[in-house]
Amino acid sequence: xxxxxxxxxxxxxxxxxxxxxxxxxxxxxxxxxxxxxxxxxxxxxxxxxxxxxxxxxxxxxxxxxxxxxxxxxxxxxxxxxxxxxxxxxxxxxxxxxxxxxxxxxxxxxxxxxxxxxxxxxxxxxxxxxxxxxxxxxxxxxxxxxxxxxxxxxxxxxxxxxxxxxxxxxxxxxxxxxxx
Amino acid sequence: xxxxxxxxxxxxxxxxxxxxxxxxxxxxxxxxxxxxxxxxxxxxxxxxxxxxxxxxxxxxxxxxxxxxxxxxxxxxxxxxxxxxxxxxxxxxxxxxxxxxxxxxxxxxxxxxxxxxxxxxxxxxxxxxxxxxxxxxxxxxxxxxxxxxxxxxxxxxxxxxxxxxxxxxxxxxxxxxxxxxxxxxxxxxxxxxxxxxxxxxxxxxxxxxxxxxxxxxxxxxxxxxxxxxxxxxxxxxxxxxxxxxxxxxx
Numbered sequence: 001x002x003x004x005x006x007x008x009x010x011x012x013x014x015x016x017x018x019x020x021x022x023x024x025x026x027x028x029x030x031x032x033x034x035x036x037x038x039x040x041x042x043x044x045x046x047x048x049x050x051x052x053x054x055x056x057x058x059x060x061x062x063x064x065x066x067x068x069x070x071x072x073x074x075x076x077x078x079x080x081x082x083x084x085x086x087x088x089x090x091x092x093x094x095x096x097x098x099x100x101x102x103x104x105x106x107x108x109x110x111x112x113x114x115x116x117x118x119x120x121x122x123x124x125x126x127x128x129x130x131x132x133x134x135x136x137x138x139x140x141x142x143x144x145x146x147x148x149x150x151x152x153x154x155x156x157x158x159x160x161x162x163x164x165x166x167x168x169x170x171x172x173x174x175x176x177x178x179x
Numbered sequence: 180x181x182x183x184x185x186x187x188x189x190x191x192x193x194x195x196x197x198x199x200x201x202x203x204x205x206x207x208x209x210x211x212x213x214x215x216x217x218x219x220x221x222x223x224x225x226x227x228x229x230x231x232x233x234x235x236x237x238x239x240x241x242x243x244x245x246x247x248x249x250x251x252x253x254x255x256x257x258x259x260x261x262x263x264x265x266x267x268x269x270x271x272x273x274x275x276x277x278x279x280x281x282x283x284x285x286x287x288x289x290x291x292x293x294x295x296x297x298x299x300x301x302x303x304x305x306x307x308x309x310x311x312x313x314x315x316x317x318x319x320x321x322x323x324x325x326x327x328x329x330x331x332x333x334x335x336x337x338x339x340x341x342x343x344x345x346x347x348x349x350x351x352x353x354x355x356x357x358x359x360x361x362x363x364x365x366x367x368x369x370x371x372x373x374x375x376x377x378x379x380x381x382x383x384x385x386x387x388x389x390x391x392x393x394x395x396x397x398x399x400x401x402x403x404x405x406x407x408x409x410x411x412x413x414x415x416x417x418x419x420x421x422x423x424x425x426x427x428x
Contacts, residue, residue, distance in 0.1 A: 022222050022282040022293065026416065032286020032357070056200060063207040067215025069289040073335075118288060122334065137356035141287055 010045065010164040014057070017041050018064050028152075033144035035152050036111040038065060038080060043087045043107055043153070044160040048168055051088025058084025074121040079114030086110070092161065103157040108150030115142035216322030219293060223324045226281045230295065231419035239420050242311035246390060253343065253388040257380055274425040276300055281325070285416040290333035290353065292316075292415055296423065297324040305384070307424040312413035313390035314378060315421060326423070330415050331359050331391070340391055341379040345369050348379050351391065351409065358395060363405040370397055370407050386424060 021037050028034060038061045046054030062077030069076075090106065093099035119138050191197050210217055278300075282293035296302050298321045306318040308328045316330040317338075329336050336353040340361065347370075350362045361376065374394040380387040392409040 018218055019222060019225065022219075022284075023226070024282065024284045029286060032416070034284075034287055060203065060207055063211045064215075064218065067207075067211045067213075068218050069284075069291065074288075122288075137354060138288075141355070145287070 008167070010048075010160075010167040013160065013163060014041060014045075014061075017061060018068055021065060022068055028148075030148050031140060031144045033141055033148065035148040036107075036114060036145050038076075039083060039107045039110045039114070039149060040153060040156040041160060042080065042084055043103065043110065043157050044164050046084050046087035047090055047092055047161065048164045049088070051085045054084030054086075054088035055081050056084070058082075073125055074118060076114065076118060079117040082113060082117075083110040100154040100158055103153045104150045107153035107157065108146050111149035112142065112146045115145050214320045214322075214327075216320075216325075219322045219325040219327070220297075222293070223281065223295060230279045230281060239311050246312065249390060250388060253377060253390075256343075257388055260380075276302060276423040276425060278302075278326075278421055278423055280419055280421060283415060285330065285332070285357075288355070290330040290355065290415075291319070292328045292330065292421075294326045294328060294421060294423070295324070297321050297326050299323050301425060302326045302423055303425065307385050307389070308421050309389060309424065310413040310415070310418040310421045312418075313392070313411070314385070315413050315415055315418070317384070318423065328421075331411060332357055332415075338384060339379040339382045340376050341381075341387075342368075342370060342374050342376055342394075344371075344374050348381060349376075349407075351376070358408040358410065359392075361394070361407045361409050363407075364403070366403055366405060368405050370394055370405065372396060376409055 017038050017040075021034075024034055042054065042058060042061060045057055058080035059077060062075065062080040065076050065080075087106065087110070090102075093102055119135075119142060122138060123135065276296050278294035278296040280292050281295045284291050292308075292315070294302075294308070302318060302321050304318055304321060306326075308315045308318060314331065316328045316333070316336060318326045319329040319335075320327045331338070331351065331353055332355070333353045334355045336351075336359070338351045340349050340351045341347075342349060342361075345368060347363065347365070347368050349368070350364075351359050352362060353359045361370075363370065372394055376391045376394065378385040378387055378389040378391060390412050392411040394407045395410040396408045398406040398408070
C-alpha cells in the first residue's frame, strides 16, 4: 500500500486540482479571481515527464475542469494542451533562485495563454451581440489570474517538482530491483 | 543488470500503458458527458466536515423576515393586479428545500455555486435558488447528491425582471462581474437610480416578485436600448445557506 502511494504520489496529487478548483478559497483570491490552479501541477509534471505526457495530462485536466464548470459552450482544453506541450520542452534550472523565478514567469505566461484562449471563445460567441461591456471584466479576470498564478507558482511548483521527481526516481528504482 | 529485449514488431497497441491511458481518457469523456457528477458527488463527501454550521439558519431567518415584509407588499399589489386581469396562472404553494453552499465561484470566469442537495432530494434543473436578500440564480445541473447553480452575474444568465415603480419589464443579463446589466427595449423607460427590481410577474422561468436588486446607475442610451447596472441584494460570496424553490409555474 505504502509502495503504491510512493509510486503514484505525483498522479494522486492531480486529484487535488479539481478539489481546490471547486473549493475556491476567497482568502487566496484577488478581485474575486483565483490563481489558475491546473498550471501549478501541469508545469512540474510536464517538465519532469516531457511534452507528450504534458499534452496527455493537459487534455485530462481540461476534461476534468470542464466537467465541474457550468459553461458548456467554452472549454479549457486547448489552453491546457498547449501549455502541456510547451512546459514539456522546458528543462529544470540548476540555480535554485532563478529556477523559482522561472516557475513564476512560465506559469504567468501559461495563465495568460489559457485565459486569452478562453476569452477568445467568449468573444467569438458574443461577437454578434455588440455587447462590449462583457469584455472589460474578462480582461480584468485575465490580468488578476496572471498576477496570482505568477505569485504562487514559485512556492507550489518547486514543491511539486520534488514530489514528481522523487516519485519518478522511485519507480525507476523499483523497476531496476525487479530486473 | 538491465535486461534489454528488442522487440522487432512493437506497435502502440502492444503496450499496456497506452491502453490504460486510453481507458482513463474514455472514463474522463464519460465524466465530461455526465457533467462531472462523479467529481461533484466525491467533493460532497470530502467537503462534508467543513459545511457551514446550523447557527447560520438563525441569521438567515432574521434576514428572510425583512425580505418577507417587502415581498408581502409586492405580492399584495400583484394579487390585486392579477385579479383585475383575471385568468392568469396562479402560483401553487411553494415547496422549498434548504441547502448549504459547498462550493462557490462567485468571481473569475465561472460564476456558480454548488449545493449539497441533488436529484435525490428532489431538486430539478431550472429550480429557482434564493438566499438572504433575494434571488441568486437557477439550477443548471444536478447530480445525485449536489446541484450546480448559475448565478445572476454569470454571462450565461438571462432573465426577465420587473421594475415595480415604472411597471415595466426588462432583461437582466450577467456580464461576468458583480453588477449585471438591465436592458429595456424602450427609450421611454423612466428608470432611476434606486429603483427596486424584482422577478417579473409575467416570467415563465421564475416565480413572481422575488427581490433581485436595486438600480445602481443608468447608462447612456444605445441603439434604442436603455441599460442600467444593478446592485444585487443577495451576495453569493457570503451566503452559506440557500433555499431552492420547487414551484410549478
